[in-house]
Amino acid sequence: MDIPRINIAPFLDGTAKGEVANAVAASCRDIGFLVITDHGLDEAVLRDAFTLTQAFMDLPRETKDRWHPQGPSKQRGYHGFATRGLASTLDQDIPPDLRETVFLGPVDDHQAHFSDLPDARTAYWPNTIPDQPGGIDDALIAVYRGFETLSANLLRIFAVALDLDEDHFAPLIDRHFSILSCHHYPALTTPPLPNQLRTGAHTDFGAMTILAMTEATGGLEVQMPDGAWRGVQAGPGELVVNLGDMLARWTNDRWKSTLHRVANPANQEDARSRRQSIGYFMHPNFDAQIECLPSCLDPGQQPRYAPITAGEHIAMKIAKSHNVQG
Secondary structure (H helix, E strand, O other), X not given: OOOOXXXXXXXXXXXXXXXXXXXXXXXXXXXXXXXXXXXXXXXXXXXXXXXXXXXXXXXXXXXXXHHOOOOOOOOOEEEOOOOOOHHHHHOOOOOOXXXXXXXEOOOOOOOOOOOOOHHHOOOOOOOOOOOOOOOHHHHHHHHHHHHHHHHHHHHHHXXXXXXXXXXXXXXXXOOEOOEEEEEEEOOOOOOOOOOOOOXXXXXXXXXXXXXXXXOOOOOEEEEOOOXXXXXXXXXXXXEEEXXXXXXXXXXXXXXXXXXXXXXXXXXXXXXXXXXXXXXXXXXXXXXXXXXXXXXXXXXXXXXXXXXXXXHHHHHHHHHHHOOOOO
16 A cells, blocks of 8 residues: 555646545545645745745754743744654653754734633744744745645545535634644754654644655655555655544544654764655644534444544643653
């Protein structure tokens, strides 16, 4: 079994919606990962974001730390190398991940709308966006907007693939709290600790993740249905999409939220192992109910999960990822 590459343009232009939706449904059911092409995300916007975040990561650590978040939301600003660990979200006691990150939260301000929900405060906390090098703030906002549009289109495809109205998810994402993560994996200068990876094995928290990446030794690996780990590399014009835990809950586990990790390079000081990725983690509205979709419950079957709001689900996962102060 391989991870399918799917051209989604025939859905977006309306020429073959059913064919695209069926291909996506099969991939989501069997693997939980797919690679998409002709997705509409502007390559120039993505290239600018990669170029400027690389320049930011080359700044001295003390300079970068100026944009470490000071407020209650840790999904903002700069987090230094090896200060967070995703394997901890699965309750694994593993050393922190060998990467550094700039996070960007929602660009639109929805704090007033959720003022009666104190727990929503961190989900819509203002961004801490670097302004060095010049233009990085505009580049990050532009790529966030591009992913925002693409994620809405993918949810339209998912809805059709699940035998729902195409706009089923639209009312649940108009005040989303999605996260943009710009990860930098430098070439290693010291050996990793036992079981330490560039990113430990984990499943993603939200509805879906859309990922762009540079080519490098030591990259994304997906656990296939037979248990084997397989490397995944998106080529020019391609993006990797994987389902998160929310869509698994929504679909009563008909669709998979699959374990994945970022492996260490075989040669730890190989300069070609320097890697970047920019991921968009789609989180619906804070108060969106994550409960079994009607099309995913067979007669006589019971939902596997109790209803939970998107905000409650994400808060639980993020709390686990902060076993290391960052």
